[in-house]
Amino acid sequence: MEHPVESAELRRRVLRGLRENGRASYSRIAAELGVSRRQVTQIVQSAITRGELRLTVSISPDLLGLERFAYLQLSVSGPIAPVRSALAAMPESTFVADISGHYSIDVEVRVGADPHLRSTVDRVRELPGVQEVRTHLYESIEVNRYSPLRTGRTSFVVDEADRALVSHLQRNGRASFRELGEAAGISPSGARLRFERLTRDGAVKVVGIPVRGALASPDGAGAADRVETPSIGVGVKIRGRISAALSSVRSLDPEFIATTIGDYDLIVTLSADSYEELLDQADRLRTLPEVERIETWANLRIVKEQYGEGDRLSASPRTPLADDPADTARQHPPTADPGRRPRDPAHPR
Structure with a gap:
């Protein structure tokens, strides 16, 4: 039934x-x-x-060598399209959206060590049509529904089999362990152990990201309905200590929370299944006792939302983790690894 x-x-x-x-x-x-x-x-x-959903794997910033994160709001003179295209094409950008309010478009950037952030902001500032760039530096990212968080700890590294497994997940986030094993040249059980280690240690995260603003018909026929997940960005000023306010803001189940240095103490992304629910979330945030004031902007059109799923991992010698069952089970002879099959020249990876 x-x-x-x-x-x-x-x-x-x-x-x-x-x-x-x-x-x-x-x-x-x-x-x-x-x-x-x-x-x-x-x-x-x-x-x-129908392009409503993207099942993909996001990669930890730690594995991609990303150290600094910032959110930029841009005011633009003339057409937005050329600026939007340029921002979306930047390898440093992970999120680009047309927004409401004084600023026309926003972009989140993730970069390596200094002066990478400064050079990236300079390139954005020099784009034709950009009049003003308002920069918010992330001190930490506390919540990101669609990406592993940066921990600053890189005790785990990946080897060739890990890289092949992740590469296959980038093409098919729900690939079976048999398929992942074949792609990595290891057994299905070995693929399972490696996948569990990668997710447990925050190296990767397989997510279902809604394609915002997608148009589809519920029954696949007839007039199309807008099935986007409405979302808003919120700049939050906090009373007292930020740490005391974080648990209250988390209770709203936001997509994203970052502590920031600049005009806001927090930048939050709220989303819901309807605009009515979204407005209710914003009201609940506004009336939290720890919140002094908020500033909101609607994400009118999200044109890029990628968290490392298009990037390639570089292979490196794997350092066994103390609690990694794939390595604990490995005996002294290299061939005793239960997760790896002998390489077959006729069966390339």
Whole structure:
């Protein structure tokens, strides 16, 4: 018996189940929603086909050598399109959106060691049409639904098999462990152990990112409905210590929280399934006792939202972690690694 939830609402609830874990079990999602696994599978596959959902793997900033993060708001004279295209093409940009208010467009940048941030901001400032750049330096990122957080600890490194596994996940975030093993030249059980280690240590995160502003029809036919996940950016000034306010802001289930140095103490991204819910979230944030004031801007059109999924990992000798079962199980002879098969010249990686 099918669940009586309307198709549009059911679609939103199914896709929400993949937000923070793009490999979540379809059977578990179906059981939680009281529908069949077949329904969940059809909804997800249809969303991917119609461009509503992107199942991908995000890579830790630590593994990409990224150390500094900033959020820039730009005022633009003349057409925005050339500026938007230039920002989206920058390898340092992870988020680009047309926004409402005094500033026309915003961009989040992630860079390496200094002076990479300064040179990146200079390039943005020199783009034709850019009149003003308002810069907010992230002191720390506390929440990011779609990306691992930077820890500043790089005790884990990756080897060739890890790199091949991640590369395959970039093409198919829900690839089976058999497929991942074949891509990496290891056994399915070895692929599982390596994947679990990479996710446990915050090296990668498989997520289901909604393609904002996608147009689709619930039944695949007829007039299209806008199925975007509405979101707003919020600059927050805090009363007292920021650490005391973070737990209250986290309770709103935001997509993103960063502590910042500059005009705001926090930059927050709120999203919801409807504009009514989004307005309610903003009101709840505004009335928190720790919040002095907020400034909001609507994300009118998000044109780039990528957190390392297009980047390549560089192979390096792997340092075993003390609690890595794949290495604990490895005996003295190299061939005793249960996760690795002998290389077959006829079966290239």
